[in-house]
Amino acid sequence: MPIASVKLSHMIETSSSTFLFGLIIVWLLHRDHSNLKDLFSKKDMNVITIKWRPC
Numbered sequence: 390m391p392i393a394s395v396k397l398s399h400m401i402e403t404s405s406s407t408f409l410f411g412l413i414i415v416w417l418l419h420r421d422h423s424n425l426k427d428l429f430s431k432k433d434m435n436v437i438t439i440k441w442r443p444c
Contacts, residue, residue, distance in 0.1 A: 421427075
């Protein structure tokens with residue numbers, strides 16, 4: 390059996406990398422696209438910008 394600290398470090402490593410991989414996949418697949426070129430392009434993205442004004 391591995392040492393508890395080794396188990397913990399592997400759990401943190403795999404869970405964080407799996408979470409980031411999942412975020413990237415969800416972001417790619419939930420974008421509006423009709424082909425692969427549209428999927429990976431940045432133009433025509435509906436981005437709302439909010440300008441902050443100090444009081």
